[in-house]
Amino acid sequence: MNEVLQIGSPLPKSAEKPKKTEAIIEFKEAGKSYGHTWALKDATLVINDGEFVSVVGQSGAGKTTLVKLLVCQERPSHGSVFVAGRNLADLKDKELPYYRRKIGVVFQDFKLLPQKTVYENIAFALEVCGVTNVEIKRRADKVIDLVNLGRRIKNYPDELSGGERQRAAIARALIHSPRILIADEPTGNLDPVNTFEIIELLNRINQRGTTILLSTHNRQIVDRINRRVILMKGGKVVSDQQTGKYVI
Amino acid sequence: MENFLRIIKLGYKNFVRNRGLTLGATLLMTQTLMMVSVALIVTLLIRDTVETFRSKIDVAVFFRDDAVTDAKIQDLISRIKTDSNVKSIEFYDKNKALAIFGGLALDESIKKPISQDNNPLPRSVQIKTSNPEQLQAFADNLKTSDTDNIICDSCIHLNKDFVSSFTQVTKSIQQAAIALSIFFGIIAIFNVLNIIQITINARRDEIEIMRYVGASNAFVRGPFIVEGILYGIFSAILTTIFLYFAPMLVTNRPDMQDIFGKFGVNIVSYIPEHLVLLICVQLIIGIVIGASVSIFSVRKFLKA
Numbered sequence: 001m002n003e004v005l006q007i008g009s010p011l012p013k014s015a016e017k018p019k020k021t022e023a024i025i026e027f028k029e030a031g032k033s034y035g036h037t038w039a040l041k042d043a044t045l046v047i048n049d050g051e052f053v054s055v056v057g058q059s060g061a062g063k064t065t066l067v068k069l070l071v072c073q074e075r076p077s078h079g080s081v082f083v084a085g086r087n088l089a090d091l092k093d094k095e096l097p098y099y100r101r102k103i104g105v106v107f108q109d110f111k112l113l114p115q116k117t118v119y120e121n122i123a124f125a126l127e128v129c130g131v132t133n134v135e136i137k138r139r140a141d142k143v144i145d146l147v148n149l150g151r152r153i154k155n156y157p158d159e160l161s162g163g164e165r166q167r168a169a170i171a172r173a174l175i176h177s178p179r180i181l182i183a184d185e186p187t188g189n190l191d192p193v194n195t196f197e198i199i200e201l202l203n204r205i206n207q208r209g210t211t212i213l214l215s216t217h218n219r220q221i222v223d224r225i226n227r228r229v230i231l232m233k234g235g236k237v238v239s240d241q242q243t244g245k246y247v248i
Numbered sequence: 249m250e251n252f253l254r255i256i257k258l259g260y261k262n263f264v265r266n267r268g269l270t271l272g273a274t275l276l277m278t279q280t281l282m283m284v285s286v287a288l289i290v291t292l293l294i295r296d297t298v299e300t301f302r303s304k305i306d307v308a309v310f311f312r313d314d315a316v317t318d319a320k321i322q323d324l325i326s327r328i329k330t331d332s333n334v335k336s337i338e339f340y341d342k343n344k345a346l347a348i349f350g351g352l353a354l355d356e357s358i359k360k361p362i363s364q365d366n367n368p369l370p371r372s373v374q375i376k377t378s379n380p381e382q383l384q385a386f387a388d389n390l391k392t393s394d395t396d397n398i399i400c401d402s403c404i405h406l407n408k409d410f411v412s413s414f415t416q417v418t419k420s421i422q423q424a425a426i427a428l429s430i431f432f433g434i435i436a437i438f439n440v441l442n443i444i445q446i447t448i449n450a451r452r453d454e455i456e457i458m459r460y461v462g463a464s465n466a467f468v469r470g471p472f473i474v475e476g477i478l479y480g481i482f483s484a485i486l487t488t489i490f491l492y493f494a495p496m497l498v499t500n501r502p503d504m505q506d507i508f509g510k511f512g513v514n515i516v517s518y519i520p521e522h523l524v525l526l527i528c529v530q531l532i533i534g535i536v537i538g539a540s541v542s543i544f545s546v547r548k549f550l551k552a
Contacts, residue, residue, distance in 0.1 A: 071460065093551075094465070101462035111457050115265065128463030130251040172461065 023082075024049040024180060024211050025070065030079035031235075032065050039065040041235045042079065049179070052203070052212045054222045057232035063215040065235070067184045070213070071105050072096055084179065101129060104173030104181040104210075108188035110165045112157040112172075118164075119144070119153040122172045129176075143171040147201060163194025170201060180211045187218055195221060255467065259474020262451070269447040270479070276443055277483035278490075280436035280537060281530045285487055287429030288529060292522060294422045305380035307387050309399055310370040316398040318371075324398060325373060333386055335376045345369035370400065437537060440479075445545045448472060455549045465550045469543060476542030480534025487530050491519055 025047035032040040040062040047053050055063050068074040069081050072088055081088045083103070091099055112121050119140060126136045144150055147167040157165055166186055173181055183202060187195040199221050206212045216222060222229055231239040263270055311321055321339070328334060340348070346367050350359065362368065377386055391399065448455075458468050495518070519526065 097459070097462045097464040097467075100460060105460050111453065111460065113454060113457060124458075125461035127254055128458055128461055128467050130467075132250060176462065 022049040023047070024051075024084055025213065026082040027066075027069075028080045028082070030069060030076045030081050032069060032074055033077045038235045040069070040076075043235075043237050044079075045230060045237055045240060047211060047213065049211055050206070050209055052206045052225065052227045053214065053230060054225060054227065055213065055215045055230045055232060056217060056219075056222055058217060060234075061232040062235040063217075063232055064184060066232070067105075067182055067213075067215055070180075070182055071103065072099065097129075101176045102178055102180070104170075104176065104178040106166065106169050106173050106181065106183040106186045108185035110157070110169045110189075112165060112168055114157050117154050117156055118149055118160070118168045118171075121157070121168055122175055125172045125175045139175050139177075140171075143174045146174065146205075147171040161194065162190045163197050166190060166194070166198050167201060170198070170205070174205065174210075178210065180213065181205060182213045182215075184215045185217070186214070187216065187221060192220075196224075199225060251467070255470035256474050259471035259478065262471055263475045263478045266447060266450070269443065269450070270475075273440060273443045273447065273479045274482045274486065276436060276439045277479045277534060277538060278486045280433055280440060281483050281487040281534055282490065283429045283433040283436060284533055285491055285526055285530060287426050287433075288526065289491070289519070289522075290425040291422055293518065294418045298418055302380050303376070305383060306374050306376045307383055307390070308372055308374050309390065310372045311398050312400040313368070313370055316371075320398050321371060321373075324393075327393060328373070328375060328390065331386070331389075333377045333379055333382060335378045337376075338374045340372045340374070342367050342369055342371055345372065437541070440537060441541050441545065444476065444479075444541050447475075448542075448545045448549070452549060455546070459550075468550060469546050472542040472546045473539045476538030476540075477535050478538070480536070480538035481531065483538075484527065484530035484534045488523070488527055491526060492523070495519055 023046045025045075027043045027045050030040060030043045031038060043062070043066065055066060057063050065074065069076055069088070070083065072091060075089060083099075086099075088099075113124065116124060122140050122143060123136045126139060131139075144153060147170055149164060149167055149171060152160060152164055152168075157168070160168065166189075170181075170183075170186075181202070186202070187198050190198060195218065202212050202214065203225070214225075226243055228243065229239075229241050230237055231241075318341075325337060325339060328337060343364075346362070346364065346369055349362060349369055352359075375386075377383055455468055
């Protein structure tokens with residue numbers, strides 16, 4: 001495990017990775033309505049490859065809808081969403097699994113399978129894709145080492161702390177070596193110590209070149225990350241600061 | 249291949265892990281198979297019983313005693329034999345008729361006056377046709393072909409009325425049994441559908457996770473299909489065990505043995521004789537229902 005960060009201290013300078021200019025995520029006037037209610041309205045934003053972007057806002061601001069559109073859990077009612085140059089509206093249902101293997105997703109409630117051990121949960125992401133057991137072992141060992149869960153691989157989720165569960169979920173999300181890691185309120189269920197551990201882990205993953213999209217309403221962590229912040233309100237993008245703080 | 253084995257392993261694990269739901273689904277499926285099997289057995293039993301009775305339908309032709317020689321009778325028999333509808337023909341001379349009469353359970357006062365020396369019993373032939381429905385036409389034809397007038401008047405007995413009504417009754421029973429089985433079978437299929445939907449609903453998180461990590465629809469669906477097939481296989485086994493032993497319990501009662509015996513059916517040996525057919529039908533129906541209900545139930549979770 002890398003150095004442990006003090007809560008509240010700024011992220012180390014080494015975390016500042018030179019940004020690539022290639023757009024990896026692009027929302028073009030994307031909107032999503034449920035009946036007459038707009039969960040997301042005319043969202044236009046570009047996220048470049050290798051960026052660490054925090055999407056902030058209160059509950060109902062449209063953060064989760066943004067994530068749902070990115071993982072293709074929902075389709076936009078209007079506008080378009082591009083990932084790595086591909087319009088997600090053009091994705092056929094049968095192409096979705098292959099698309100999802102290229103993005104990692106982490107959720108607030110971890111979404112670990114309770115009847116599987118940490119190792120099995122992580123390996124499961126590759127098992128469902130038909131990867132051989134030898135390859136699964138090789139890649140699982142790598143991500144387990146990255147999230148520092150080597151001693152917990154035989155434990156079941158309910159035997160882990162919240163932080164460990166989230167690290168297991170992150171390991172599972174990373175096992176496909178995705179270009180993008182989407183974290184939807186990953187620290188929502190965690191205490192401050194575990195919260196900062198997870199943020200530090202996300203930061204390290206970003207240093208390796210993975211684009212991070214962090215959806216959160218935790219002011220402390222956004223301020224501490226001190227990277228690009230997109231503020232949402234009432235389903236709209238209201239501000240986009242390259243190195244910002246969570247300002248309401 | 250590795251992926252295929254993984255799907256089977258996952259399906260099997262789910263089957264074993266969710267014991268309560270597995271038991272419920274298997275028992276409901278057993279009920280469905282039982283309905284289908286009972287309908288099948290009733291159909292087979294009735295078919296065989298009707299066939300037995302149909303084979304007993306015949307026409308008995310009695311010949312005049314006076315001045316009719318055996319040669320003339322044999323001549324008529326030869327002509328009858330040329331009819332393609334005739335399945336078998338048996339001639340009873342006076343001695344044979346007497347022997348049969350002697351074996352009848354009749355009062356001695358009726359039997360005694362009839363002896364070898366005083367034998368009024370007529371000679372006869374019993375004719376079985378391959379198509380009992382055509383018996384009346386055959387008898388009419390027989391009468392017209394009797395140019396020598398050797399058949400006594402009103403001496404053609406058609407042994408078919410009872411059989412016809414019996415056939416009609418058994419056909420009605422058969423249709424009712426099939427209709428009831430279909431009705432209860434449909435109810436049972438809905439029950440199976442519901443319990444499998446409950447099983448799948450309970451695991452919607454698992455499906456969601458599988459989809460988030462990039463599992464193809466086929467991979468998500470696969471273990472549920474395996475589970476459905478396992479319900480079908482185990483239900484077929486349970487149904488077969490039940491059908492194998494249940495008739496033994498019923499027919500241990502002497503009165504039941506009498507009833508089945510009268511119809512020329514040995515119910516205890518009947519099911520073992522048709523066991524392979526029953527197992528095949530149950531397995532096919534069980535697997536098809538289990539797999540298709542699983543596919544149907546999981547489909548709503550596979551939409552984007």
